[in-house]
Structure formats: structure tokens, C-alpha cells
Amino acid sequence: MNYCDLALDCISKLQPYVPGKPIEELQRQYGLTDIVKLASNENPLGPSNIVLAAIEQAAKEVTRYPDGNGFSLKTVLAEKYELIAEQITLGNGSNDVLEMIARAFVTPSDEVIFSQYAFAVYPLVTQAIGATAVIAPAKSYGHDLAAMLALITDKTKLIFIANPNNPTGTYLSADELTDFLTKVPEQTLVVLDEAYVEYGEQTDTSIDWLTQYSNVIITRTFSKAFGLAGLRIGYALSHPDIADILNRIRQPFNANSLALAAATAAVNDDDYLVETKKVNDAGMAQLLAGFEAMQLTSIPSTGNFITVDVERSGDEVFEALLKKGVIVRAVTNYGLPQHIRVSIGLAEENKRFLTALTEVLGQPQ
Numbered sequence: 001m002n003y004c005d006l007a008l009d010c011i012s013k014l015q016p017y018v019p020g021k022p023i024e025e026l027q028r029q030y031g032l033t034d035i036v037k038l039a040s041n042e043n044p045l046g047p048s049n050i051v052l053a054a055i056e057q058a059a060k061e062v063t064r065y066p067d068g069n070g071f072s073l074k075t076v077l078a079e080k081y082e083l084i085a086e087q088i089t090l091g092n093g094s095n096d097v098l099e100m101i102a103r104a105f106v107t108p109s110d111e112v113i114f115s116q117y118a119f120a121v122y123p124l125v126t127q128a129i130g131a132t133a134v135i136a137p138a139k140s141y142g143h144d145l146a147a148m149l150a151l152i153t154d155k156t157k158l159i160f161i162a163n164p165n166n167p168t169g170t171y172l173s174a175d176e177l178t179d180f181l182t183k184v185p186e187q188t189l190v191v192l193d194e195a196y197v198e199y200g201e202q203t204d205t206s207i208d209w210l211t212q213y214s215n216v217i218i219t220r221t222f223s224k225a226f227g228l229a230g231l232r233i234g235y236a237l238s239h240p241d242i243a244d245i246l247n248r249i250r251q252p253f254n255a256n257s258l259a260l261a262a263a264t265a266a267v268n269d270d271d272y273l274v275e276t277k278k279v280n281d282a283g284m285a286q287l288l289a290g291f292e293a294m295q296l297t298s299i300p301s302t303g304n305f306i307t308v309d310v311e312r313s314g315d316e317v318f319e320a321l322l323k324k325g326v327i328v329r330a331v332t333n334y335g336l337p338q339h340i341r342v343s344i345g346l347a348e349e350n351k352r353f354l355t356a357l358t359e360v361l362g363q364p365q
Helices: 023-030 049-059 071-081 094-105 121-128 145-150 174-183 205-212 240-249 257-266 270-293 314-323 347-362
Strands: 088-091 111-115 132-136 156-162 189-193 216-221 234-237 305-309 339-343
Touching: 023 314, 049 257, 071 088, 071 234, 071 257, 088 094, 088 240, 094 121, 094 156, 094 189, 094 216, 094 234, 094 240, 111 121, 121 132, 145 174, 174 205, 205 216, 270 305, 270 347, 314 339, 314 347
Parallel strands: 111 132, 111 156, 156 189, 189 216
Antiparallel strands: 088 234, 216 234, 305 339
């Protein structure tokens, strides 16, 4: 019996999301012990002391189910953004919320628009529900909002926009997005995926759009700037009616107790975010200087990562770096075969990567 034949056609043809290579896997593969991972856009600082204390306290109650409604976390988020708790949907990472949105509102007869070089999850969730993906050509490796507007039809149910964009790091200004949102039909939902928003200068500009445009959904995460990738906690901010629908299909207890406690403590840990941005800005400058010395062109980024043109097979460079104990990300699957994406780490980690990259690129092809 071929059980794949029992699956929906749109599911059996899916190529699963490929995450960054874990350190443990590289250890097994090459027998290495000194490894630097700069592949998954994680915060190199680790959790703050405030968050660690909250996790330690919450760990004493892991025998109990978590608060299925996430009351404490929703309360602090609502206070922070001057919203109401009924506008918030919690997820097992913001990826969970992105999938919920698609499942709740999109049918196989609908169309979903996203950009070339956009986050790999957008085509995955679109295909998983059997909807039609409409891909707008990129502009300077980022979103071409005019092109996306031109693709809207009566069948367009959902538009995904990552800002900053992953994997290219490009950024759309508030004016550009405001002009775009004004022209999108009210029945078309627009998801602003802001997983990396804390690394920019204006982190809360988009919140005001929730009152101006009822079809806007903002998704954010604690995985990146807040350093909680391993706990998987994210959220969506939206019109209460949209949040109500999302919370109807949300899995019970999709946010665990430790994640809820950590995120609740992290929301207002401003000192940690200041230090995070300081380290990221310094690391960004360090990597850009290194690329300039190697005469490599990178895509201007406002995230905690940089995508750089290595002027040869990105897959081969990725593999060569692995053998030197440095994990980055090949982006051939995004249609960028000569690029790699590197997360910004601590100064010594960045130096280790630049040294390894210099050695790899110095080798004959």
C-alpha cells in the first residue's frame, strides 16, 4: 500500500521546509566540536536574566496545563501596543499563526499573493490548502508593491508581506506601505510579517494601521530579537473579528507554560532589546566591512542577517564552510544560487565566519 496515494494531492507534492542545520548534526557529520552557527537568525546573546528567572519559576508548574488563553501575555501585549486582548492571537511561533490565517480564510479556489524571494513558508501554506500562489517579481530583491497591486483579482484572498523581508533583509517604508494598504480591497487580507521589526528604527508604526485598515494582520515573534527561538512563541495583532476566527481554529495549549512565562517577562525587557540592537548594529558593520574587503556585494539588510553574493555556487560555499565548522544558510531554494545568508553573531563568531569565508573563496573553483 502506498499511503502517499491517500494524501491530498496538494500535500503529497509538498517539499517540507528545511530548517538551518543543527549544531549536533554537523558534529555527527564531520566529527567537529568547535562550531559556529550563523544560520537561523537567532539572537547570539541568549535569554536575559529576567527571562531566565521567569522560566525557572514557571518550570515548577510544568505538571499543569498552560493557560490556554494566554491571559498574562495577552494583557502585557495589549498594554504595550494600546490594544485590547481580543485583538491578539498567540501561536507556537509566528509561523503557527501564518498557517492559521491561511487555513481560516483561504479556500482552494482562492489566490494568495507574495513576492519573489519571500519567506519559504508562504508558498508552503498556500500549496498545503490547495490555493493558487501568485508570485510578484521582486524589485531590488524586495517587494514591488505596485506589481503586487496589479496582480490583485476577485480571487485574491490573502497577501503576505515580510517587512523586513527574509531572506533578503529588504525593508518597506511606512509611506510605501500606507499607500499600498489604501489601494488594497477591504475583502483582501494583508499579513504584515514583522518577525524582524525590532531590529529597525520604527518598531510600532504599523500598529496604527490596525485602526485604519481592518483587513491588516500583523504577525510578530519572540524568536528573533527577544532570543526565545527554542520556546516557539509568537502572535498576531488584528481586528477583533479576525482574531476571533483565528482563535477558533487555534490548537488548544499551542503556547506552552515556559514560553508564556518567558514571553510575558520579555515584552517590557527594554534593556535587553537595546543591547540586542547594539550587538546587531556592530556585527552588521563588521560583516559589511569584511565583505567589502573581499569585494563581495551584499543585499542591504535591516534584519539580523545579511545575504551576500559569493560569486559562485552558494551551495558549494555552504558545504565548504560546514567543513570548517561554520554553519550559514544556502538560499538556492529561494532562487538565489550564488548567495548565502549569514546571521549576525557575536564579534568572535563573525570573525570566525569571515576568516572561513576568505579561505573558502581563496580556493580554486
